[in-house]
Amino acid sequence: MISERYFILNVALLAIGTICIRGSFIALSGKLSISPKVRELFSYIPAAILPALIVPVNFFHRGQVEWLGGKERFLILIVSGVVCYFIRNTLFVIAFGLALLYLVTQN
Amino acid sequence: MKHFKLGFLSILPLISGIIAFGAVMGSAFANAGLTFWQSLLMNTVVYAGASQLATVDLMRMNAGLLVVVTTGLIINLRFLLYSAAMSPYLKAASPVVKFLCAYSLTDQSYAAMSANDHRISSNSEATQFYLGTAACMALVWQGSVIAGYVFGNFAPPELALDYAVPLSFVALVIPTLKSTRHKAVALFSSVMSLLLFEFPLKTGLIFTALLSIALAWLLIRKTKYD
Numbered sequence: 001m002i003s004e005r006y007f008i009l010n011v012a013l014l015a016i017g018t019i020c021i022r023g024s025f026i027a028l029s030g031k032l033s034i035s036p037k038v039r040e041l042f043s044y045i046p047a048a049i050l051p052a053l054i055v056p057v058n059f060f061h062r063g064q065v066e067w068l069g070g071k072e073r074f075l076i077l078i079v080s081g082v083v084c085y086f087i088r089n090t091l092f093v094i095a096f097g098l099a100l101l102y103l104v105t106q107n
Numbered sequence: 108m109k110h111f112k113l114g115f116l117s118i119l120p121l122i123s124g125i126i127a128f129g130a131v132m133g134s135a136f137a138n139a140g141l142t143f144w145q146s147l148l149m150n151t152v153v154y155a156g157a158s159q160l161a162t163v164d165l166m167r168m169n170a171g172l173l174v175v176v177t178t179g180l181i182i183n184l185r186f187l188l189y190s191a192a193m194s195p196y197l198k199a200a201s202p203v204v205k206f207l208c209a210y211s212l213t214d215q216s217y218a219a220m221s222a223n224d225h226r227i228s229s230n231s232e233a234t235q236f237y238l239g240t241a242a243c244m245a246l247v248w249q250g251s252v253i254a255g256y257v258f259g260n261f262a263p264p265e266l267a268l269d270y271a272v273p274l275s276f277v278a279l280v281i282p283t284l285k286s287t288r289h290k291a292v293a294l295f296s297s298v299m300s301l302l303l304f305e306f307p308l309k310t311g312l313i314f315t316a317l318l319s320i321a322l323a324w325l326l327i328r329k330t331k332y333d
Binding site for chain 1: 120121123124139140141145148149152153154155157158162166167169172175176179180183184185186187188189190191192193194195196197198199200205206208209210212214217218221222224265266267268270271272273274275276277278279280281282283284285288289290292293294296297299300301304311312315316319320323324327328330
């Protein structure tokens with residue numbers, strides 16, 4: 001059971017800390033001069049963060065498909081990445097990955 | 108309004124991933140014994156799915172305040188990079204708009220903007236586009252978390268709808284890989300995230316992000332930009 005006081009304290013600190021992180025550079029916008037090279041660097045942020053959010057969780061996931069070594073989620077993620085590279089359609093990629101996972105786990 | 112609408116529409120294809128994540132989050136709130144209003148409060152004031160999922164789990168185990176808050180904030184440290192990336196667009200924005208953009212910074216919104224930068228030609232258009240993505244994100248996220256709280260993780264387990272979350276991130280990141288260097292950084296981030304996965308308090312995520320940005324800097328440092 002999570003006590004009310006403990007919960008409120010945690011949530012308040014998380015909320016304040018998170019808005020400070022999110023607002024840090026935005027609050028300073030207009031006062032900072034950002035060079036074109038740094039702006040180019042910003043285009044690398046999704047490539048730097050998004051794989052780190054999904055790769056470990058799916059790589060270390062213990063699956064049930066023996067012939068894929070239990071790594072079906074990770075392997076389908078790679079296949080979906082390749083499909084997405086050629087077919088730039090988000091809905092198609094999500095449907096493709098879900099269908100492929102369903103097929104390999106149901107057989 | 109045209110760019111607001113474009114931004115809003117750019118998030119729509121990701122909805123299945125957001126709904127699945129929201130349902131997982133909502134059911135995690137319910138399973139931790141939080142009331143509906145407590146869940147709504149946390150989901151509104153923190154508004155950061157990955158850190159909420161980790162901290163609700165820690166709170167359920169009665170972890171120390173310092174551990175809970177540090178873990179949550181370390182996961183959210185990546186927003187520092189998004190904040191820096193958004194700042195040039197918001198130079199002339201009002202404090203209210205700046206607050207709204209800061210509050211609503213998410214992986215999905217920033218990646219959607221990055222993938223659609225060819226549609227944006229001014230700071231004002233970028234802000235409108237961004238606020239459009241943020242509005243769509245907030246509506247779908249809040250709705251799906253509430254549904255997840257009320258109905259539990261409503262998707263049948265055999266459909267593995269939670270898997271739509273990483274798939275939507277794949278669909279988000281691929282269009283942002285515009286050069287071989289971007290692809291190299293994404294590959295490096297994937298490998299580093301595996302190597303640093305065991306780091307305490309989820310610090311592997313922020314270390315991976317910072318090392319990957321450092322690699323990107325190394326790759327572009329000799330290129331000239333006007």
